[in-house]
Amino acid sequence: MNNQGRPTSIPSASGEVAPTISGNRALQIEEALIFEQDSPGSTGVDLPEPATDELRLGGLRPRGQIGLPGLAEPTVVRHYTRLSQKNYAIDLGLYPLGSCTMKHNPRLNERMARLPGFADIHPLQPQSTVQGALALIDELAGWLKTLTGMPAVAMSPAAGAQGELCGLMAIHAALDDRGEGHRRRVLVPESAHGTNPATAALVGFTIDPIPATADGRVDLAALEAKLGPDVAGIMLTNPNTCGLFERDIRRIAELIHGAGGYFYCDGANFNAIVGRVRPADLGIDAMHINLHKTFSTPHGGGGPGSGPVVLSDALAAFVPFPHVAHGPDGFRLIEGPQDPGATGKEFGRLKGFHGQMGMFVRALAYILSHGADGLWQVASDAVLNANYVMARLQDVMTPSFDGPCMHEALFDDRFLKGTGVTTLDFAKALIDEGFHPMTMYFPLVVHGALLIEPTETESKRGLDQFIDVLRGLAARARAGEAEAFQAAPRLTPRRRLDETLAARRPVLRWQPEAPQAEAAE
Amino acid sequence: MTMLKFTKDHEWIRVEGDTGTVGITDYAQQQLGDVVFVELPEVGRKLETGKEAAVVESVKAASEVYAPVAGEVVAVNDAVAGDPSLINSAAEGDGWFMRIRLANPSELDGLMDRAAYDAYVEGLA
Amino acid sequence: MRYLPLTPEDRREMLGAIGVGSVDELFRDVPEAARLKGPIEGLPAHKGELEVERILSRMAARNVTAGSAPSFLGAGAYRHHVPAAVDHLVQRGEFLTSYTPYQPEITQGTLQALFEFQTQVALITGMDVANASMYDGATACGEAVLMAQRVTRRSRAVLSGGLHPHYAEVAATLGRHLDLETRIMPPAPQGGEDLMAEVDERTSCVVVQNPDVFGNVRDYTELGAACRAKGVLLIVAVTEVVSLGLLPPPGEMGADIVVAEGQSIGNALNFGGPYVGLFATRERFVRQMPGRLAGQTVDADGRRGFVLTLSTREQHIRREKATSNICTNSGLCALAFSIHMTLLGEVGFRNLARINHANAVKLAGKLAAVPGVQVLNDGFFNEFTLRLNRPAAAVVDALAAKGVLAGVPVSRLAPGRKEVEDLLLVAVTETNTEDDMDALAAGLQEVLR
Structure with a gap:
């Protein structure tokens, strides 16, 4: 008989998130570069011995050390699985990038x-x-x-x-x-x-x-x-x-x-x-x-x-x-x-x-899965979904043009005027809500464009959730919560990244011993 | 005797004798955002009025810098090539791009002075 | 309709919310004459998974797969063993169904993988930097030729006769409206080209391949030095990337740009695509490089992270002044390449190359003993050229009828050239068994008798 019980009710501790020892946050696991996980001599592929040692390289000498890291298969599988968990994807949710048509990808x-x-x-x-x-x-x-x-x-x-x-x-x-x-x-x-x-x-x-x-x-x-x-x-x-x-x-x-x-x-x-x-x-x-x-x-x-x-x-x-x-x-x-x-x-x-x-x-x-009737429905539902999004948001966001849209709904940033929130901030806040942002700042012909393409593979329920979030965010922007927008996203594996630094001092590959910035000049 | 003139493409030129120092205006750097790269002309290159002389890039934008007047490049600002942030911090000072020997100083008459440029920028808002 | 979640009830409600009576009203901007009244007639209706699978499987069954016959085809596409983990990982929905990483906070997975890919490509080619991939090796080569034109401001490209003809044709096609003259040298199965004799003061680049399309391995060090002395860029193409595990890298020979077909690592033959083009160059040319680049930076909390960078080179900002019109890379194929390369590692990649070469040495020995066959190459990696005693295309067809995929007749790549009609390219990889080799030798012996 097991007579050793354990606590099963939830303790009334504060929900404040303290930094963890590892830097990991439960399912969000920090993952080093493959080059930093090198275990020299290891490999994830077992190969037979060469059939012969004879070389016919026309006088060229064989290559020396390349510098690739060695990792066994479990390490490699874990590496890419962890990386994958840092990605948003259609399989996870709505991906309303205008002009990109991010629809469901059938596994068949x-x-x-x-x-x-x-x-x-x-x-x-x-x-x-x-x-x-x-x-x-x-x-x-x-x-x-x-x-x-x-x-x-x-x-x-x-x-x-x-x-x-x-x-x-x-x-x-x-x-x-x-x-x-x-x-x-x-x-x-x-x-x-x-x-x-x-x-x-x-x-x-x-x-x-x-x-x-x-x-x-x-x-x-x-x-x-x-x-x-x-x-x-x-x-x-x-x-x-x-x-x-x-x-x-x-x-x-x-x-x-x-x-x-x-x-x-x-x-x-x-x-x-x-x-x-x-x-x-x-x-x-x-x-x-x-x-x-x-x-x-x-x-x-x-x-x-x-x-x-x-x-x-x-x-x-x-x-x-x-x-x-x-x-x-x-x-x-x-x-x-x-x-x-x-x-x-x-x-x-x-x-x-x-x-x-x-x-x-x-x-x-x-195409065969849809047939002529299915493709007719594809266009119909893609246009219906976009117009539904447009109709339910037009009172709180600012559509750029009147009349029905086709498969994507274009808004500009007039609804953010005076709020201190930019199109970029607005999009980043959407990330914390579990959605991929829409296309931003394109097309160039309207100011601060937000282009939403839901596609036909979204359900009405999914669209309603998305719309409710956008309405809520628009209300928060108007309520003067600009600072919260500017700090978004907060819940992602990484927060906003310094693109200026990346472009001013390009680091485009891992180096064995990263030279100091001063030494490089 | 120095003279400061501006173009509609937001370049400035400060003329001393027969040489002019060229850069982009503070308004231009604000529009671009954080400047991350500049491409300067070679010394000795002959520039034509209104033609591309240099390139300035931020993270999400790129823009040509045009020669305000014709002339030969006599010096370029290596400091700004090494540290493009100078353009954001001092667009109309240490963030200059190049010095040119003017081919035809009378071209300056067609450019704006400070007051005219300020009014022009005001009109763009 | 299994991929369409809206129900008729949903649609009615949504039309109500929009304030229109039918979807047709939403199409009112379409000119009346162009509005179809219903699904296009004469086309089949939707089908279930089982039916679709049946139709496509029937088509697939009409092809002879390389795995079902002794197969020795190469010429820019190679059959290698891809570990099971590679396909499992690239099929994770978070990789497969993600878009270009424009929102770096939620695409660190793709971005870090690309950064690692770029590093791997730079290492194996012996170059400073690499981009996040191109469509394939041939387009990477064409883009390299255009880049050389931008860098040198000269407009004549000299392309070796040892360069894969598809690569040369793509470069010629891309350059034809850009005042770029492409001098394509005739095929030279046994070398002896004097490329420097073709170089003049208008020459932007010399393009060579290693191993060349006939399988010959070459040392381009002298050519590199000669090019450098004239301000000409040396572009080295590699169509069999596994060779970089054994041969000295182009970077050591003085290449300014290295382009490669990465299909061999991580990617199936796929009847020619999608593949993955590798593109590497020197640091000083990075702003003239086409294609996407991932770079390292920090986030708002100071933690290391990755972004797409130097994008002012690209079409969405530069528009008509971009370095290329390219918009996508070959993301998933690059990921497959990177995962396979990570699994191989230093030890595995070098061993794989050794095994390929050893099998080629062995096969060359067996085939040289067949009457009517001459092995032309002095040195090779995993592919070499045979001179047969008759036109190679007919021999290949005859062997195909016997269930052996013997190789690629050079005439398939360079049609109408009498001097290459008898040449057959034979490639061998780790997937070929000794039985396969014996089957080819026996088949040739029979057909050439």
């Missing part, structure tokens, strides 16, 4: 991408041995073409920014082909993602900004005034970065086409319209699709992405190598101008091998 997609038939095939195997892989690329390409109404798609771009590059190179090549290589000016709205002007510059175009109107759309008159014989095209995000649909988009397409230019659409916000609106019906010539946004391939802490580009008839021939063709013997990869099926207008190669196959598998699993 992960399982499918890891099927050996997709994960364990080499990109240069004889094509007869990878027909299933080529069929998958073709199948996904078919869905993307149908969903956008466009006749062609370039699958290889590695991410959205590379998709932009692909689209602008296609435009450049088409202009050259028409003998109008002198067209070098690209119109870009001021509200554009930074990648747009950066990409246009990379393709040798000059950037001509177009202002926005008071209702957050492209200023049609200003656009018209900027048209001319040197215009190569326009880069427009639609729905735009204010979360609004460009009402005049068909007119914009007419104008740009009338002036001899092409219409590039930044498809970062395709989630708002997928399955409900086809970009081809809007007059678009090229648009990249971020598979990691609309089609839910995981963001993975910053990639990998995938950015296929759909193309209109006018641009369909101007694609990078490789592309997939269908012939009597099955699918073939067109890898160079000599391969039968080449258009003869290809503009080169954007990355090694054929594209982000692992992302294609995940995206197709997502």
